[in-house]
Amino acid sequence: MAKESSFDVVSTVDMQEVDNAFQQAKKEIAQRYDLKDSGAEISLDKANQTITVAAPSDFVAGQVIDVIGSKLVKRGIDLAAVKWGDAQAAAGQSVRRVASVVDGIDKDTASKINKDIKATKLKVKVQIEGDKLRVSSASRDTLQEVISFLKGQDYGQPLQYVNYR
Template sequence: MAKESSFDVVSTVDMQEVDNAFGQAKRELTTRYDLKDSGAEISLDKAGRKFTVSAPSDFVAKQVIDVLGTKLIRRGIDLASVKWGDPVPAAGQSVRQTADIVEGIDKETAGKINKDIKAQKLKVKVTIEGDKLRVSSASRDALQEVIAFLKGQDYGQPLQYVNYR
């Protein structure tokens, strides 16, 4: 029997790069002329994996989110891994908006990925292991086809393909 090859499908975010992008965005808020004295603030809760933006108006909050998004992209973080909530009115006319940093593949998404791979009718075996999926097959070509197929799909979060052996 041929040796089985496999790879893992994961969804990870490098929190050090997120922290670096946050630091750059925070510095830009204090130096950019249109945001300098606006009263806009941004915070990062590393343990809870959350961003919080406080701003005097919805327009300023969108600008701050845009600045943060630009910094995240430059640092190689996919914006699909940051899920922004709806703006919530805070004291006075100010607005607060939070975002969760998504990491790991939840059960529903893993089931959907598994179902989509099986629908391709390739000779591969998919196992769900916690917050990742392991795809194995005797044929490396079949594994390459699965990776190409998954890259063309949108599951609402970035996927990485690691431990290819």
């Protein structure tokens, strides 16, 4: 019997890269003529993995979010990993928007991925291990098919395929 091969499906974000993008965005907001004196502020909470934007209006908040998004993309962070909440009214007429950085695959998404892989009828075993999935099979070609299938799906967060052996 051939040795089983496997890989892990994970969803991770490098918080150091998020911090670097945040610092670049903060610098650009301080220098850009249309945002310089607008009163817009951004903050990053590494522990809770959240980005907070406080701005005097919805329009300015949208501009700041666009700046942050462009810096994240340049740093190689998929924008699907950042979930922006709705605008909340803050002091005066200002608005606040909070984004959470998605790290790990939650149980609902993991079970949906598991169900979709089983629906392909490929001969693989899928195990949910905390915030990742381990997919194993005797055939490496089958594992490659699973990876290409998952790349074609949208689960609302970026997926990486690691520990391929």
